[in-house]
């Protein structure tokens with residue numbers, strides 16, 4: 001073919017060829033539009049979540065909701081015939097106490113495990129530990145809740161000689177065990193992201209292994225570790241089934257770890273089934289949903305910014 | 315030979331990577347059925363020139379190209395189907411890339427894109443291209459082996475075979491012999507001399523002697539500029555205007 | 569350092585090093601031991617409930633006897649429909665992000681949306697599913713509504729896993745194809761996808777395991793506490809394993825002790841087996857060199 005390409009006649013045929021779009025050109029176009037729609041769908045879904053949750057809760061939020069009562073009252077009595085009140089203060093303290101205790105459990109252990117896996121373990125051990133941590137992260141939350149009820153509950157009653165074992169302690173420990181594997185994975189990634197040249201430079205200056213870890217690696221991975229903790233907080237905050245089943249689900253401002261509490265998420269899960277669409281109770285549960293959505297959005301945004309901070313640092 | 319209309323006509327071509335100027339206002343013509351050599355020290359912009367010819371700025375958000383490139387009189391930045399252009403231009407870059415598919419599929423890839431479906435026809439193309447790339451004898455018994463697991467030199471020749479399988483009108487070679495032994499290099503060079511009866515070749519090379527052996531005309535690039543273009547024999551016999559060119563071909567710098 | 573005689577300081581350092589190492593090992597082990605113990609207890613107390621009949625019979629006597637057949641099949645339905653929705657969308661999104669997306673604000677917004685989809689509490693996904701699929705689109709409480717809710721929720725898993733395996737294919741292969749005149753799509757179809765399909769599958773298995781275990785998002789969108797029959801189509805409600813565990817352990821009086829343990833054991837086995845498969849698959853792939 002190319003041998004006889006000569007002269008003006010054929011050059012113009014080349015011009016035609018270079019300007020003719022074949023089916024493959026159009027197929028590529030169509031695919032690129034199709035996958036673009038797929039990509040944008042993530043944005044559509046996140047907006048959709050906000051819109052639809054708001055849509056169901058808006059009537060109530062704009063109408064009957066008393067913002068001051070909502071945030072400062074400890075009385076959550078949505079089913080009261082005469083005088084329903086919608087105060088979420090107790091629910092917030094419930095969520096906060098359980099999440100707080102969970103972080104107390106999860107942060108040291110997950111950071112410790114991440115340091116061990118990233119800095120000390122090697123080869124087979126490292127791989128096995130990582131796989132194990134990944135499997136732990138896979139246990140469904142309803143199973144964790146069940147463990148809280150059926151294994152932790154009697155254990156706590158017996159160990160501490162208390163009347164109920166479904167409490168801040170129970171839910172906190174369960175939630176800690178749930179969040180730890182995820183936090184370990186993220187923290188380990190952050191530690192691994194510290195370039196080996198940092199470690200080598202410090203070692204060349206005669207620093208010992210633990211000095212290298214504490215003085216060089218941890219400070220360098222600081223942002224990633226903070227993001228890991230934040231995501232753990234987000235996870236604990238948003239957890240529903242496990243907290244519902246292990247916390248005792250009683251409205252209470254806790255004064256000790258053995259008190260039963262009720263969490264924001266659990267309240268929605270427990271009550272939504274009994275409400276009629278359009279009722280105030282239904283509306284307030286969706287308003288809670290908006291609240292949860294906004295808070296997690298902020299947590300994720302902060303975590304994202306924190307991680308980006310690492311990127312800029314390098 | 316040079317009395318035809320140019321196959322390729324470059325005017326005032328500049329290439330930048332971000333703020334870094336890689337090629338500055340190059341103008342030259344390449345005529346049908348010649349081997350056009352490009353020599354020059356490292357970082358002088360030779361590879362960037364070839365990249366611009368295949369419109370590779372589209373793969374690299376950092377790369378910008380200005381100026382005119384006319385392929386058979388057609389401005390390649392104005393065409394509506396860039397894929398048709400790339401199918402007519404075969405390229406071989408110094409880093410060999412065997413695709414992670416069988417050797418056979420590597421070479422049949424471009425013909426299939428061009429719509430060739432008949433097994434016999436594909437077989438014929440695969441064999442012809444592998445023979446021309448001096449790879450056939452080594453791989454003819456294992457055409458279903460993965461192209462990406464061949465040795466570096468074999469992958470280099472596989473890349474050449476792939477470029478030939480496009481049945482290109484313009485073949486752009488960038489230091490094609492970098493990973494190939496001297497004897498095989500000679501065999502491929504002989505093939506190139508035969509090929510120029512059919513197609514036009516632009517040959518970027520670090521080996522000044524390779525340009526002398528193969529190229530009809532040769533351009534000398536230095537620090538993003540085209541210093542001069544001349545008949546290869548003139549360039550090597552010292553009949554050139556620019557002292558820097560003479561120094562370079564005589565190995566006095568770079 | 570070993571060239572010099574061991575000094576007191578050296579000895580001290582070695583001890584501290586050993587101590588630190590042991591401390592961190594201990595923390596790792598303490599993370600794993602309780603879970604191992606819990607698994608042991610689950611197996612010990614759930615095993616008596618397990619039998620072939622437990623898997624193949626429907627629950628009877630107000631769910632205090634019989635098996636889990638309807639819940640098991642219901643979970644299969646929910647997972648299958650969720651996959652049908654999320655895998656095409658997720659793979660498309662990943663292909664866009666990895667192969668087509670320019671580096672601009674929209675791409676950053678998509679990435680942020682993915683992070684948030686993964687981070688929104690499951691109960692908020694439940695509210696969304698109720699408000700959107702059950703009420704607004706009028707699917708009612710149904711497998712379709714429940715599965716779509718789960719599909720949205722697990723979309724990030726598919727996207728992230730797919731994007732990672734697409735990006736594991738070296739860029740040089742793409743350029744080689746483009747240089748021969750292949751379009752982006754031809755390159756994706758002939759080179760990128762064939763070399764990342766197993767990685768995508770790994771992500772899908774992971775998604776299956778996550779979908780099978782979720783409870784909150786399906787409670788109000790399509791899963792029922794008790795149904796005596798199997799679903800006939802996607803607009804029917806169904807029982808599901810995860811919700812069944814919640815119901816038998818909290819809502820039903822006089823359940824024999826072993827029953828919820830048996831349900832938990834089956835559920836956790838399903839999830840862990842799928843996860844282990846996905847991990848094994850990944851390790852196998854990593855060892856199979858293609859370039």
Ligand SMILES: Nc1ncnc2c1ncn2[C@@H]1O[C@H](COP(=O)(O)OP(=O)(O)OP(=O)(O)O)[C@@H](O)[C@H]1O
Pocket residue numbers: 331334335336354355356357358359360361362363374376520
């Ligand atoms: N992809 C790229 N991104 C940024 N800068 C680049 C890129 N490719 C080349 N450059 C820069 O552009 C300049 C010209 O490079 P080019 O590769 O064209 O030179 P060359 O003549 O082919 O050199 P060599 O003989 O070493 O192959 C160099 O300074 C190089 O650093």
Ligand SMILES: [Mg+2]
Pocket residue numbers: 360361362488
């Ligand atoms: Mg070069």
